[in-house]
Amino acid sequence: xxxxxxxxxxxxxxxxxxxxxxxxxxxxxxxxxxxxxxxxxxxxxxxxxxxxxxxxxxxxxxxxxxxxxxxxxxxxxxxxxxxxxxxxxxxxxxxxxxxxxxxxxxxxxxxxxxxxxxxxxxxxxxxxxxxxxxxx
Numbered sequence: 001x002x003x004x005x006x007x008x009x010x011x012x013x014x015x016x017x018x019x020x021x022x023x024x025x026x027x028x029x030x031x032x033x034x035x036x037x038x039x040x041x042x043x044x045x046x047x048x049x050x051x052x053x054x055x056x057x058x059x060x061x062x063x064x065x066x067x068x069x070x071x072x073x074x075x076x077x078x079x080x081x082x083x084x085x086x087x088x089x090x091x092x093x094x095x096x097x098x099x100x101x102x103x104x105x106x107x108x109x110x111x112x113x114x115x116x117x118x119x120x121x122x123x124x125x126x127x128x129x130x131x132x133x134x135x136x
Contacts (some may be wrong), residue, residue, distance in 0.1 A: 036078045039064055044087045047080045 039045070043055045045066065053066035056073050064081070067073045 035084065036081055039078065039081060039084075044085050045081050046083050046085050047076060048082045049080070052085065 039055055039058045041055055041058055043058075044052070045055060046052050047066070051066075051068060053068040053074075055064055056067045057065040060078075062078060063075050064078055065073050066076050
């Protein structure tokens with residue numbers, strides 16, 4: 001009886017993780033198939049290549065039309081859709097926060113020379129002196 005215990009334990013140790021991972025993959029595949037079959041016009045999606053767009057037409061069996069820019073509609077395989085994403089809602093506060101002023105040339109030179117200025121963002125950019133034309 002004890003001679004059979006060790007091989008049985010080895011099989012059990014190897015078989016349990018294999019079965020669990022197979023179940024997990026099946027669940028993921030079923031969820032992906034449900035997502036692809038539930039696509040409808042107006043859904044915001046991301047493709048497997050990272051392209052965001054809005055579903056324009058989902059009437060095809062294997063393909064869907066995705067609008068990637070206003071007036072630009074491309075045809076994709078349903079399998080290329082990775083996930084549905086929430087539409088981006090931009091408020092007035094978001095657009096006001098995006099305005100960023102470029103630092104002055106002097107602060108870039110000071111930052112690259114090693115002088116720390118807490119008011120300006122630190123950068124490692126090097127600014128070359130202006131070229132003088134006509135002198136040799």
